Structure formats: C-alpha cells, structure tokens
C-alpha cells in the first residue's frame with residue numbers, strides 16, 4: 229500500500245490545493261469511520277497487529293504511543309476511524325471558546341523539498357460547544373485516547389490578557405463539565421492568531437497557569453510549547469510550569485524560522501505562517517533533550533515535529549519523549565506510516581521505555 233500512496237495517490241493529491249485535499253480526506257475518514265465494515269477494511273490494511281506496544285502515561289492507557297497531532301482533526305470528526313490506522317489517540321483541535329473562520333485563504337502551502345507545509349490556518353474550528361456536542365454523540369472507541377487542545381479564540385476581542393485567560397478557561401471548564409477528553413492541552417504557541425503567541429512569555433504564562441490551577445480536574449494537562457524560542461526563555465517557561473498543576477509538555481508547535489526552508493521550494497513574497505514537518509525536526513529534538521536533562525521525569529514529554537519514519541520516532545523516544553504526535557509525516561508518507569512505526573517499536577520495545585508516569 230505504501231508504494232500505491234507514494235506513486236499514485238500522493239501525486240494526484242498534490243495536484244490539488246492542500247486545504248481541499250485535507251477536507252476531502254476528513255470527509256472520507258468520517259465516512260469510513262461511521263460503519264464497522266469501513267473501519268475493519270481500513271484496519272485490515274493499516275491496523276497494527278503485532279506484540280503489545282501499549283503504555284500508560286499519566287494514568288491514560290495508549291494502545292500505541294503514536295497520536296495524530298492537533299490541527300488535522302480540529303472539529304472531532306475522525307475519532308472513529310483513527311484507531312484503524314494504528315493511532316493510539318488524537319489531539320482534537322485546537323478548539324477555541326467561540327467558533328473561528330480562520331485566516332483568509334490560501335492558508336496552507338506545500339513545500340515539498342522541505343517536507344513541510346506552511347500553515348496559516350488561524351484556528352479554523354466550530355468552537356468548544358459544537359465540538360463537545362459532536363464528540364458526545366459518538367460512541368467512544370475502545371482504548372483510543374482523545375485529547376482536547378484549547379487555544380485562544382482568534383479575534384481582536386480576546387487580545388487582552390484577562391479576556392485571553394477567560395477564553396481558555398471557558399473551553400477547559402466546558403470540557404471538564406462534559407466529562408469529555410482523556411487529557412487536555414493548552415496551546416499557548418499558535419503562531420497564526422490575532423495578537424500572536426500571547427501566553428508564551430514567562431510572565432503571562434504564569435498568570436494563565438494561576439487561573440488554570442483553579443479549575444478542578446482529574447485528567448492530565450499538557451502545554452503545547454513554541455519551537456522558535458531562545459533556550460533560556462524556553463527554560464523559563466518550564467520553570468513556571470514546574471510550579472503548577474501541569475503534567476507534561478508537547479514539544480512543539482510550528483517552526484517560525486524560515487531559514488529552515490529548502491532553497492528549491494518557491495517562497496511567495498507574502499509568506500506568513502508556521503512551518504510543519506522537517507523544519508521542526510532539529511529544534512524539537514534539541515528542546516526535548518534539554519527538557520529531559522533538566523527536569524528528568526517531572527514532565528511527560530510528547531515529541532512532535534518532523535517524524536517521517538520509525539527511526540525518527542525512535543530518536544525522539546531516545547531523547548526522552550514518552551509519546552509521539554505527528555501530522556506531516558502522514559501527509560507525505562501516507563497513512564501506512566503509523567503501522568510501520570508501531571512495527572518498528574515492536575522490534576525494539578525496551579528502547580521506547582515503559583512510562584514512569586502511570
């Protein structure tokens with residue numbers, strides 16, 4: 229199936245705009261996930277069926293340690309189909325308190341030589357209430373983890389610190405009340421929203437976390453960290469998080485350093501947005517290693533950025549990641565990638581490590 233994707237399906241998809249292809253894939257995925265024959269058919273091709281590679285992290289059981297990262301299933305449409313593709317979970321979102329239209333199109337650009345997508349989506353999503361209602365209607369798939377990623381609503385009204393904090397809290401409280409989501413993530417590092425990455429300075433992150441601590445919850449909370457950040461500021465952010473009721477960090481979000489773009493990719497003049505895929509690889513690994521070295525097992529570490537193979541995933545595990553999130557690798561390599569990573573893990577189970585956070 230992998231050659232079929234690489235040589236037939238991908239070249240066809242890449243003739244169309246990335247957002248149209250994405251919407252098409254979500255529609256197919258939603259359809260295939262809606263009936264058991266569709267799910268079984270996909271599982272026959274893409275489902276991992278080897279030795280047990282499950283792990284429990286912060287009390288949450290993951291059948292496989294690979295999750296679909298935030299930004300692909302932003303409205304919670306794919307939770308039925310993703311287990312058939314060997315994913316252990318999905319991070320739905322990022323979801324905002326109010327529905328968001330997103331930034332004007334085009335807001336996704338493929339950079340094939342860089343193995344990347346330039347993302348300027350601007351948090352398009354239906355808003356927390358609609359997404360929770362959708363998830364509540366569906367039967368939850370066994371042993372499939374649903375994370376909920378919250379971001380600040382992308383408009384001028386939420387730009388002030390107080391309004392921004394209230395916006396995150398609204399979504400978090402709604403999810404807690406509904407009892408939906410196995411873990412929560414605060415996305416403090418979306419580069420493409422009104423007012424920028426408002427809560428990725430130590431001072432403002434501290435203010436946000438004081439209020440977040442007041443929301444009673446039983447599920448783990450993770451913070452999606454920025455990648456394009458100085459080492460010392462990143463460490464200051466971790467220092468703040470260390471003082472709060474936070475279980476882990478996802479390292480990390482999109483890369484904003486355009487020098488990571490391969491020169492062969494055309495660079496439109498008015499480039500805006502963050503880079504996914506391989507441009508995230510090195511910085512993500514550096515920050516994972518720094519976090520592990522400095523904080524040992526204090527934080528669960530979710531490795532995210534540029535995973536295109538089992539070997540890539542293994543490097544992140546070796547550096548200290550407990551789980552992996554990915555999107556762009558699946559877009560470039562096809563949906564068979566996740567099964568291949570799981571097979572690789574099953575051949576080297578000890579090096580992935582059993583999570584200490586259970």
Ligand SMILES: Cc1cc2nc3c(=O)[nH]c(=O)nc-3n(C[C@H](O)[C@H](O)[C@H](O)COP(=O)(O)O)c2cc1C
Nearest residue numbers: 297298299321322480481504505533534554555556
């Ligand atoms: C189309 C697209 C949309 C994204 N939207 C979000 C988002 O809403 N929230 C978020 O936390 N990350 C978002 N991301 C970032 C990814 O979750 C991930 O951090 C980044 O792409 C690096 O992983 P990758 O190299 O495996 O794609 C998005 C990425 C892509 C490609």
